[in-house]
Amino acid sequence: GYVGEAPATTAVANGMVRVKVLAQVNTEGSAIVVDKDSSTSTILDLRGKTVAVPGYSTVQDFLLQKAVAKWGLKQKDVGITVLKPPEMIGALRTGQIDAFIAWEPYPAKAQTMGVGKVLLYSRDIWKDHPCCALVVSEAFLEKRRKDAIAVIKAHTQATDFINQNPEEAIAIGVKYTGMDERTVRLALKSVNYTYHLSVEGEREYVKFLTSLKYIKVNDPDVFVKNFIDQSVLKEALAK
Structure with missing residues (x-):
């Protein structure tokens, strides 16, 4: 499968x-998404913020952890919570989370719904x-x-x-x-x-x-x- x-x-x-x-x-095919009106512009701006992942040890959890390490943050700097991808856009819109990382089409859907913007595509974290x-x-x-x-x-x-x-x-x-x-x-x-x-x-x-x-x-x-x-x-x- x-x-x-x-x-x-x-x-x-x-x-x-x-x-x-x-x-x-x-x-590739994943992205970190933040609120469309957020002032967050780099991964460093996620310090002290809550980011949703689909689950621990998923590809997206791995990518978030890799991004945190790549840009010099520590694991404890970013709060991680687990949400199912279909729930992430609503949670972002209501302010329950500050960002999420998910596979497509959820990043695209967040954009076309006018809820979110892409902070980083997964290719920016780890190409190919x-x-x-x-x-x-x-x-x-x-x-x-x-x-x-x-x-x-x-x-x-x-x-x-x-x-x-x-x-x-x-x-x-x-x-x-x-x-x-x-x-x-x-x-x-x-x-x-x-x-x-x-x-x-x-x-x-x-x-x-x-x-x-x-x-x-x-x-x-x-x-x-x-x-x-x-x-x-x-x-x-x-x-």
């Missing part, structure tokens, strides 16, 4: 599930960072490898279609999400769809999640080698 790479990493490292990453889904990945249970891969290859093949074809037919992809997005074209178009501008795996990106997740004490991995290289299976994608692309 399609999952965030950071929470999948956390789940596997903590022994909660046994899955492998077979393909990337997208890179892995976001979502396609994973499969080890048991399924062992017993039904041909089916796993077929799924990955369909995934690569869908990804190529999106990249080669952006206008049609927008129309499909409008049809099946019920959102207006402006929001869908704006959301897709910050998402890079790709199936190519990022071993180095996963290694970065492991190292940073370990530093945050979300996971404990003694050898990141060994973990990444076991977690990412590049052979299925290679077989799918060869067909």
